[in-house]
Amino acid sequence: MADPDDFSASFDRLRVDSALPRELGIHSAISADGADDLPTYVERSFDFKLRAVLSAQLPDRGNFVVMVGGSSAGKTRSLYEAICELVPDWWLALPRAASDLLGLRSDPPRSTVFWLDELQQYLGTTPSLTNECVRMLQRHGNLVVGTLWPDQYAQWTAGRDDVHQLVRSAVPIPVSESLDRHERSKALVIAENDRRIEDALRTGHVGMTQMLAGGPRLVMSWEQPVNPYAKAMISAVADAHRLGVQSPLSEELLADAMFGYLKPHERVSTAEHWLAQAVPHVAAPEHDGVSPLYAADDGRPGTLAGYTIADYLAQHVRRVWRSEPVPHQAWQALVTRLRRPDDLRRVAASATARLRYRYAETALTRLAEEFGDDRAALELADLLVRQDRFDRATEVLRSRLESDSPDLMVTRRHLDVQELRRRADEVRPPAGPRLRGLSREVAEIVADGGVTDHLRTVARTGSAIAAERLVDLLAERGCVRELRDRADDDPRAAEALADLYAAWGDVQPLRERADAGDEAARLRLKKLRREPDRRTDARFQIEQLRALVDEGHGGSAIQLCGLLFELRDEAALREELDAGTAGAAERLIALYTAQEHRSLISLRAFGLEADGQFVTPENTSKGSFDG
Secondary structure (H helix, E strand, O other): OHHHHHOOOOOOOEEEHHHHHHHHHOOOHHHHHHHOOOOOOOOOHHHHHHHHHHHHOOOOOOOEEEEEEEOOOOHHHHHHHHHHHHHHOEEEEEEEOHHHHOOOOOOOOOEEEEEEEEEEEEHHOOOOOOOHHHHHHHHHHEEEEEEEEEHHHHHHHOOHHHHHHHHHHHHHEEOOOOOHHHHHHHHHHHHHHOOOHHHHOOOOOHHHHHHHHHHHHHHHHHHOOOOHHHHHHHHHHHHHHOOOOOOOOOOOHHHHHHHHHHHHHHHHHHHHHHOOOOOHHHHHOOOOOOEEEEOOOOOOOOOOOOEEEOOHHHHHHHOOOOOOOOOHHHHHHHHOOOOHHHHHHHHHHHHHHOOOOHHHHHHHHHHHOOOOHHHHHHHHHHHHOOOOOHHHHHHHHHHHOOHHHHHHHHHHHOOOOOHHHHHHHOOOOOOOOOOOOHHHHHHHOOOOOOOOHHHHHOOOOOOHHHHHHHHHHHHHHOOOHHHHHHOOOOOHHHHHHHHHHHHOOHHHHHHHHHHOOHHHOOOHHHHHHOOOOOHHHHHOOOOOOHHHOOOOOOHHHHHHHEEEEEEEEHHHHEEEEEEEOOOOOHHHHHHHHHHOOOOHHHHHOOOOOOOOOOHHHHHHOOOOOOO
16 A cells, blocks of 8 residues: 555545545435335446556556546546456546646656546646656656546647646546447346346436436426526536636625526525525435535535535536527626636636637726736627727836736737837827727727738738738728738738638629639639539538547537538637637627628627627727726
């Protein structure tokens, strides 16, 4: 057995063979008369590979393994069974955060299993788990094990920075949500003596492991709740999870958020009444041993930090409510009451991806002012500049410059903002009405931080590189009018314009330009006539790409949004926007730019309301989002 003196970390530790399954994140199983806490384990086809990978280099060197599969697919149970068989007398460490692991660098233990269930909680945080830290633990003969959903695994292996390299360095063990033929045969034998396995196998519409975890009961608790307050509470926690929140939600936060999910007559009673009606039904295991929400402590006996949602239900709600807008009250409760900066950062990113800038502003302000986050200060300054709020942007950056350790990027951005302000003032009309809080001239300058304006200036000096980059940007952003203005004198602009028309299937403008002698238009028109109309099979392609996006496949989001832009499918792009799909905001704005949408200026600067409506002129006056 491992020597306890080798282990001096501050987080929880226990022997592998004394660990309780619930402590390790194994779902409570549906109950049956005379049944133990866990049903009999059904051997999986990947078990041999899992054990081989875990023990491959022991005891001299450890390994890093990640179980990849959907909620309630059996990832954690299989991992638990494997380490109990291989290293029952080792220590089992349950770190609360990445900082606990990073603190071991100077004095790492040996013969320890580091259990990182829901590995995403240790990635991209401040500080984040690092490649060097995990390699160090492996070098000292430890096992590092974790679990991830498929979309999370795809997300954390798509980049090139340290944290993505870390996840790629793990050995992934795919876990299917359904049993294969051999697994089912074994389950049928076990079912003769285990009532829960027998009951689970009878259900054909959901996998055995999901049935054992009470999946259908969890779904029913949300879709057919005992009262509206129970559904509101579950919905609020599920939406927070959808926006990236990983910590438990306090009752104070939930009381504020639930307002947005209740009907007017249901809001008449007090928030205390809402919670009293909801909690007994959503956070207490019922006769089948599972519950939609789980209470969590804050590290001290007798305390309640808040509630988290069962994985299976979170995954179900995410699928059903994929593009459902999050209510204003839920956004507001999250950005004002969340206490962990990593949660705030993820919510800010979710708000920005959905063009809900007012909530991003509140979250970024808190990150910059309460937590001294320089990156958040930079993002906040960029948002404020887009709204022509230079005074506030300068104030945010100056505050970080006056901190104990100002970031060099903050210094550079402070100078850039001053220069951009000078340029905006040059083009600012001397008088006259403002359009949705911004004049057209200034809106064009601040929309991208002056990049396009600078390229125009340099291109006018004869720079071919600047002219080429300018055309690429104009095409990417759907600036059809300016491309048309440049097309007669710039062959590259003519090609870009023809490409846009061809992608949209716009035969008439292509024909007009071809008749006027535009060779690029003639070639695209000829090709367009030979090709079948891609709209005929677009629906199938969209559904395929959407499924890949939901599974977390890297480039599928950009492909999907690009296809919807080419189809000029505004409604579908709005759905992807509300789903937070990467690239949806940029493609929607490009589509509106091409259509010269009347709300374009307001959208680029101030975004959308919580319900997806365009921000109205009366609430876009300068400084209106400060509160």
